[in-house]
Amino acid sequence: MSASALRYLVSGIVRGEFQYKEFISQAWFVVGVAVVPTLLVAVPFGVIISIQIGSLAQQVGATSFIGAANGLGVIRQGAPIVVALLLAGAVGSAICADLGARTIREEIDALEVLGISPIQRLVVPRILATMLVGMLLCGVVAFAGVLTGFLFNVLAQGGTPGSYIASFAAFAQPADLVLAEVKSAIFGVLVALVACYKGLNAKGGPKGVADAVNATVVLSVVLLFAVNVVVTQIYSALVPQRLG
Template identity: 70%
Template sequence: MTQGRLAELVQTRVVRSFATFGEVLAMSVTATRHLVTDIPRGRFAWKEFVRQAWFMTSVSVLPTVLVAVPFGVIISVQVSSIAQQVGATSFMGAANGLGVIQQGAPIVTALLLAGAVGSAITSDLGARKIREEIDALETMGLSPVRRLVAPRLAAILLVSLVLCGVVVFTGVVTGYFFNVLAQGGTPGSYVSSFAAFAQPSDLILAEGKSLLFGGIVGVVASHKGLTAKGGPGGVAHAVNAAVVLSVVLLFAVNVVITQLAGLLFPSRIV
């Protein structure tokens, strides 16, 4: 490949990336506007919202629990090793609990949202696109964003809050039982240290992260589904692109939020 051809390819990819970012941003603004205006007017597709929320919950809750259990064990093992080295075993509950709430829960929620929920949204909308259902809606003067994207966005926002709560509960309980039963910790010390350092703001921050992650996954997955082309192979490619792009964006946003939270509330970050 010549140098000119390589430069042209790089330029095309860069331009396409900015165009995709603009389209995703425009879709997110449009879907949010429909949510804000349609619900008070009674035009919101509640039936589609309930159906999608139940479907997302059914495909994500069990995998979330199965991932949160070993995640809580891993954090407990790592924290215990460090605590024993510095002689701070009495703070095991605080370190383990805050680690799960502040970092573990949002990360696990992000991965499950991108892998399970986001892929389901992309495949559903992509299948509708190649069957020309989206074109039929537009021909009838109906907005696919209002009819399909907005209910899914609302559903994934609700599910993201639920999944984060499931991860927090499962991870903290798993860490407690693992510390008491396998590491020789005392229940009173674990609970008292956790209660002394954990604050409602920690859970609020975790839920806020998960809510933002849910919005990112919902918009990215919907965009990839609505722009799928090339038959079933194009849908598979759209699903893969949606998952990869969502994971990259979620981890980048998580780093930014964590750094900002560390600057604004340094005493609350582990």
């Protein structure tokens, strides 16, 4: 299915057959499903990281590096992981339920009888929409997490704004944000592929759709964390880190 989706994507763009209306509709649907939960998770996530890092930094006498540790932790790992969990739990389950319901109502079979490929018509727009929105959500989570950590450190932990910003600027680099966006794009593609595959292969009526949704969430989370480890190791090996 992945190979077919890639083939239909390339041929659709070249021939002008790409389903732009479906893509826009699905992107708006993904935004509606994921934006509010993302904002609700990003703020407490930033606070939790700030509390843990601030406490540890005070114990070892490294309070001047709180900004760097907090900011890099949110951007490199926190934001992509939050996006991965929300994409798997909210977006992936919604896509799988939608396609699964269409499958058991035999709408997918009707498309194939009419000579319309479900992958071209339904899967490809959802993959691109999930990838694009995942990248946008990563930027939102990174900004909200860093800002929340900064405000909490300054207002609640007695930190100084200058020290926080200086340490963050000394160690952070544009490649860190690029890493987060690349991770989120990969996560979006994987979640959409798993959700579409499970939805299109749902069997057994409503119970089968429920089982497919459950399998989508579990498989997506496991797969995303495994991919996160691999991508992080590749980044650490190829991109030199700033030493401040």
